[in-house]
Amino acid sequence: MAQPTTVSLTKASPTVSLDKHGVTSGLIHVNLNWTSPQAAAERAAGEARGLFGRIRASLRSTPVRNVDLDLGCMILCTDRTKTVVQALGNAFGAVNSFPYIALDTDDRTGAHAAGENLVINLDHQAEFQKLLLFVYIYDGSGDFRGLDAVVTLTSDRGDRFQVNLDECPPQAHACAIAMIKRQKGELVIGREVRWFTPQDGPGVQDVISRAYRLGMTWTPGTK
Template sequence: MTEPPTMNLTKTSPTVSLDKHGVTSGLIKVNLNWTSPRAAAEQAAGEARGLFGRLRASFRSAAARDVDLDLGCMVRCTDGTKTVVQALGNAFGAVNRFPYVALDKDDRTGAHATGENLVINLDHQADFQKLLLFVYIYDGSGDFRGLDAVVTLTSERGDRFRVRLDDCPPQAHACAIALIKRQEGELVVGREVRWFTPQDGPGVQDVISRAYRLGMKWTPGRK
């Protein structure tokens, strides 16, 4: 059986109805993958030819930075209940109980081939009012430029919906990736790729929450 093709959510085609694709139940995986500048430099060093080429690549590798991106999901339910699933504060969530969204691990370097993954249990989609997928730089200098960050939503039968985190402005340290909500009776995924910089204010989760009027209250957390 041929797997369904990957659908790219872009500026010109930013939304997709999961109902129209028959994705109305079961688990849907949200994968974040990116290329760490240090991992890319180390790979280049390993592929470099000649003594001077290897030395130059080794110096670049030593100077390259590690970047820790954190994938998260803000959940607002139909009964008004709100929460967040993220590595910060060890709020990894749960699939078979509230909030029916879970994060599998915290990839701190971008070196893991599988990246970071959220799982959303669509068997409980009637409980969801809004699911906001977001990502931010937890540790590491700079911004998202050059990280080649990609988020892919994959259903159990193989439907794939991809969002590339492109057009990153300077100093952008966080991004609202996509908003999943009910629209005219259907569950719709909408591409956002809305960037946030330190100038938007401290506490990136609070800034994103207020931008989307999710009404969440935040306390300091650590991991």
């Protein structure tokens, strides 16, 4: 059996076939990890040596706010059913029943080592037409710069497919990360890293779904 591999999806090499990696069933774990300015400042304060170093680091951390990134997945099924899995509206989904995708936690600070995680059940991939992974700032910092956000998709046997959310423009408050869809008979992951700013319009989920012509209807939600 082939050894698990790690693939970075980049501008130069933006797509990868899951079929060619033998990832055709089981679970895909999608992890979002980032470091908020507040968490970074607090870590620096903890690592500072000496009383005055700790005081200076603590003062630097005081005005820095936490940032809450939310990971989600817009789902277009082969029967044209449309839905979303996200923390907003408590739409956490389910792994073993429709929509066969679930969000397992809502990391509101960026301080959790595990970050936020989605699970996709590939045993039901025949029901998926398009899966659009996205992330947006629910609360806190104005854009993604300096957050070092990275999304990693990991198969049951350990294959890793990584997307770095880099080259963030000023004021970008949302990002379409990657699209999973069937292409030429194979299930592929395609890097998107398409940024959205407030100028693109209100209602970030609606803006993203319209940009990808998913035809979804949105209502206000809370978490």
